[in-house]
Amino acid sequence: MTARVDSAPADSQAEAFKRLYPDQYYRRFLSQNTRPDGRSLTQTRPASVVLGVITSADSSALIKIGNTTVIAGVKLEVLMPKDPPDQGCLQVNVELTTLCSPEMRDNRPTEVPSFLTQQVDAAVRGSSAWQPQALCIQAGRAAWAVYLDLYVLCADGVLLDACVLAAMAALNALRLAPVDVTDAGNVVAAGNDAMTDGTSHPQQPYALSKQGTPLTLTCAVIDDRLIADPSSEEESLAATVVSTTVDGQGHVMGLQHAGGGVELSTAHLQQCITAAQDRHTDLFRVLSSAQPPDH
Amino acid sequence: MQSVPFHAAERPLELLSNGTRLDGRSLEEFRRGIFLSTRSVSQASGSSYVEFDNTKVIVAIYGPREGGHSEGLYEQGRLQCDVSFAAFASRQRKQTGDRAKMSKQNAYEKELASQLCTALTPAVQLASFPKSVVDVCCVVLESGGSDLAVATCAAALALADAGIEMLDLVAACSVSRVGDQLLLDPTTDEAHREGGNLMLAMMPTANLVTSIMLAGEHTSAQATEGYRLSSYLLQPLA
Incomplete structure (x- = not known):
């Protein structure tokens, strides 16, 4: 008698073929002209910002792209x-947490976090909105140091897009508290009394200006x-x-072409830029509709 | 870049007023904003996100995978735990530049990882994945007090989500001794003023303790009372 192997269900066959x-x-x-997750070739995944x-x-944002x-x-x-x-x-500092993807658990050092750090840093500083003078409390005596830390919690593609979006969301939500500089040079939360240093600082927490928010789209x-x-x-x-x-x-602020000895045609390049401009509109809408919680 | 932390408000001096704590809880009450979810990291075999008010922890499980030779040979399976804190998790930002402070932070994270491993291992059927390793990766996104206890609950949930065979879930909680009071499930402000701390992890259905850790000064009555309190009160939590 010959052993008969039951044919596996179609699902697991497809799964095996995929592997x-x-x-x-x-x-x-x-x-x-479609993709395994049902998207068309140019379709992006939904994004959310909390x-x-x-x-x-001092400010924080959790973002998801797919x-x-x-x-x-x-x-x-x-x-x-x-x-x-x-x-x-x-x-700026970007870290891939050990839990974000199966590749990370070996704790092997990769260049990805430093690449992302550098790119996010360039995007923030390159934007016209970035004014280091706005962080000054009192010239020569005190200024704000902004530490922006990004953690990738789940890595399913487009890490740079997600990091830039998260950085923008957190910086837009940042409010600088009004402070005074004491004679000893210490910085304390501002009281309601008149400023000791005579300069006019806003008495309400104030935001950094946010024109020209740069946002990224990655294409493969x-x-x-x-x-x-x-x-x-x-x-x-x-x-x-x-x-x-x-x-x-719609100005191009950065273009990163990574990997392979593959030449990128001018037509593709133009397509990338147009797609990025469209994506900017989408992401900017998501970003603007995110409401900071009332504390 | 040489900078110093800026705090808009000092830590509270008094933790109790009329027998209630600053967040309105009684001494023997858990935090009310408890949120548990699974499937938070799509890439992982199993994952969970757990929130106890301001303590927010995310855990992902990878594996089982083949244990490397460098890690030695084991007949049974092993858990390998990893705990890290986000730089913005605490009141004071985690140091990244200063080497001495960094190594101190790393030592703390390693200690928590080994304690997490101790608390989880008795509940896991190690024989079900012989010679293999299951990775438990835990990130504390916000440290709001009782971090290890919350991480233990989250990790047990994630292990279950990953389909790792277990005897039971593991639930854990901390009790802080502040003065001569025992505070269940302390926040960071409470833990900051504590004289001693007890953490208990147990399998609630089997009613077995997987780990008990006591640090700081307690009278024996306080220790027993803390133990009774935590084991008794853990039951409804689980």
């Missing part, structure tokens, strides 16, 4: 500005086709990944 031949599996979807999730931070989750928190400290004497400073190129907002699977299959950062006026 064994991920590129073929994906290309079959691509040939039908503000004020961490009460120990499954990709990033939490951003700002801590304010006080420093003595030296050079130039009327500017505060900003320190697979088989010479442009795929917007790729998941981590799609990123790993892609020949190259292009991240375009644009501001509110």
Whole structure:
């Protein structure tokens, strides 16, 4: 008697095929102009922004793009500005937590966090909204140091887009408390009495200006086709990944073309920029509709 | 960049007024804003997010995976725990520049990881994944007090979500001794003024203790009372 192997259900067959031949599996979807998660090639995933999730931070934001989750928190400290004497400073740090993806648990150092840190930092500082003078409390004596820490909690593609969005959300939600500088040089919360130093500081917590919020869209190129907002699977299959950062006026503020010896055609480049401008409108709407909680 | 922390308000000096705590709880009451959820990290085998008012912890489970040779050979499976704090989790920002302060913070995180491992291991059927490792990755997003206890509850939930065979869930809580009072489930402000602390982790259905840790000075009566209080009150929590 011959043993008869029951044919596996269609679901698990597809699952096995996906594991064994991920590129073929994906290309079959691509040939039908669709993607395994049901999106069209240029369709992006929904994004969400929640503000004020961490009460120990001076401002915070939890953002999601599809499954990709990033939490951003700002801590304010006080420093003595030296050079130039009327500017505060900003320190950005991006970390991939050990829990964000299966690759991270080996604790192998990768260059990804420093790459993201550098890119987010460039996006924030490059924007016209970034005015280090606004962080000055009293020239030569005290200024705010803004520590912006970003943690990737779930990595499913487009980490840069998520980090930039989280950074913008947290910085937009940041309110600087009115403070006084005492004669001894200490910074204390402002009382209602007249300023000791004679300068006019706002008595209400004030926000940093936020024109021209830069936001990023990442596209992947697979088989010479442009795929917007790729998941981590799609990123790993892609020949190259292009991240375009644009501001509110549609100006390109950064373009990152990573990986592969693949040439990016001018047509694709133009397509990336147009897609990033469209995505900016979407993300900006999400960002603006996020309400800070009342404390 | 040399900067000093700025705090808009000092920590409260008095923790109790008329027998109630600052957040309106009685001495033997858990925080009210308890939120538990699973499937928070799509990439992981199992995950959870747990909130006890201001204490917010996210845990992801990966594996079981093959145990590396460098980690030695074990017949049974092993849990490997990792705890880290977000830089903005506490009142004072976690140091990233100062090496001495960084190593102190790392030591604290390692200690919590080993305590988490101790509390979870008895509940896990290690024989069900021989010679393999299950990674328990825990990030404290906001440290609002009783972090380890909350992390233990979250990790047990995530292990269950990952389908790891367990004898029972693990629930944990802390009790702080402040003066001669015992405060259940302390916040950071309360823990800041504590003279001693007791953390108990147990399997509630089996009624077995998986870990008990007592630090600081207690009279024996206070220790027993703390134990009674935590074990008794853990039941409804689980």
